[in-house]
Amino acid sequence: MRFLSENSVRNYLVKKSGSESGAFHYKHDLSEADKRFIILPNDLVQVSVYLPLLLQLARAASKESLHLLADISFQPLLKAVGLESIGLFVDFAKLRFGDDYFHAQEQRIRKLNAVVCVMLEPKPSLLQLYLARTSGATWRLGAACEEHYPFLNISFHPETTSAYGFRRHLQDIFKVEGSVQDHPFAHNPEKLSSRHVILLNMEASASGATWRSEELTEIARLLDPHFRLLALSPKPNLIEPFASLLERLSIRTAPIASSYTAFLDLLRQYHGMISLNSAHAQLAINISHIPTLLFSDPSDVAWIPSSYPELHLVERGKPLSKDVFASLIDKTNP
Numbered sequence: 519m520r521f522l523s524e525n526s527v528r529n530y531l532v533k534k535s536g537s538e539s540g541a542f543h544y545k546h547d548l549s550e551a552d553k554r555f556i557i558l559p560n561d562l563v564q565v566s567v568y569l570p571l572l573l574q575l576a577r578a579a580s581k582e583s584l585h586l587l588a589d590i591s592f593q594p595l596l597k598a599v600g601l602e603s604i605g606l607f608v609d610f611a612k613l614r615f616g617d618d619y620f621h622a623q624e625q626r627i628r629k630l631n632a633v634v635c636v637m638l639e640p641k642p643s644l645l646q647l648y649l650a651r652t653s654g655a656t657w658r659l660g661a662a663c664e665e666h667y668p669f670l671n672i673s674f675h676p677e678t679t680s681a682y683g684f685r686r687h688l689q690d691i692f693k694v695e696g697s698v699q700d701h702p703f704a705h706n707p708e709k710l711s712s713r714h715v716i717l718l719n720m721e722a723s724a725s726g727a728t729w730r731s732e733e734l735t736e737i738a739r740l741l742d743p744h745f746r747l748l749a750l751s752p753k754p755n756l757i758e759p760f761a762s763l764l765e766r767l768s769i770r771t772a773p774i775a776s777s778y779t780a781f782l783d784l785l786r787q788y789h790g791m792i793s794l795n796s797a798h799a800q801l802a803i804n805i806s807h808i809p810t811l812l813f814s815d816p817s818d819v820a821w822i823p824s825s826y827p828e829l830h831l832v833e834r835g836k837p838l839s840k841d842v843f844a845s846l847i848d849k850t851n852p
Contacts, residue, residue: 548634548657549693554579555632555653557646558588559639559681560610563724565592566801567681568638569599574694576601585630587649598778599805613645620645627653636688637663637670640681661687714744716846717784718769719793719802720751720760727794727815728756731763733834737792738767740840748772750784752798782806790846803829811846 556572559565565588575584581604588596590607608623627649635655639646642660647669650658659672661684667673674691676683688694718737722728738747749764750772751757757764757771764771775781785791785802790809793799802808809828816833830845832838 548659548691551634551657552579552583553631553633553655554584554636555627555630555634555650555655556584556586556636557638557642557650558586558592560589562592562595562797563800564638564640564681565595566797566804568685569801569805571685571688571694572601573599574689575692576604578694585632587627595778595801598782610643610645615645615648624649624652633657635659635670637666638681638684642666714746715748715788716741716745717772717788717791717793717808718747718749719791719796719799720749720756721753721794721796721798722756723794723796723815724800725795725815725817727834729760729794731760733813734760734763734769735767736838738769740838741843742840746770747792748788750775750781752776752781792846809846811843 554575556575558568572586584604586596586601586605588605588607590609593602593605593607596602596605606623606626609619613620613623630653632653632655635650635653635658637646637650637658637660640661642650647666651669657672658670659674660666660670661673662675663670663673674684674687676687718734720729741747747767747769748771749757749760749769752775754774754776757774761771772784773780775784781798781802782805785806785808788808790811791799791802792811793802793813795812795814799810799812803810803812803826807826807828811830811832813832813834816835832842
């Protein structure tokens, strides 16, 4: 079957995904609706924002009443945080409408008998939207998603259009009690193994920027001499270009955190972190709320929620002083 335009593909998927949409009674108290089906975002930065909420929802739900649809690349992460058992993992790169693999995933989703479907991906593909509608959920909601009707039929407008804004809105909708910081991976200084080590995340920023040699030299010079840095990176090739510099600055290198489990273990062992605005930095901040100095370019999107007092932003390119590290040192001091 050939289509002349994206709009004709959309119209075809609308017809295939269900009957014509009509009026329905909106259940204002969605917290009482069981069988929740949540479609996760496509990238780690967005996923990390919602993980605290997902952990809270999972604690309060039975295994049969909450399911998460995620790309297969996130299976190790969901396993590391204890959410793998409620995950449906799909290789979205292999997903082709009408083939056997797509049909198998569609049937898995239909069998969930979902009542509420939540689309967390801010720019869902047509196939993600199709799966949302074929889930059979009466209420299919997203953030500012009117353009995706009838695939999604409830559009919420939180105070901010960021993932943090929608997360707060979902907390209210599902009546999640307690703070999103109240979860098993919250930072607990009393249980840390070292009080004088600060992690230095060598990962590139979400925009692709890398550390500058002069920045690392200045950080090492200004840091309180009672503290030492431990460089780490989820990918070994990000540390290799700085190997000689790190050795000259007497900065040790941690075993490469090649898995999410290893990375989360490092966050539990040490008191603070210095990082660029990277995907794993945001994961650390959302999951553990580790005291962090985040070096960010002025062009980066402002995403930092004011509710995270452990997080301090340093604008790259501006002169550094010892005062920059005061908030981090205060929190790491025994």
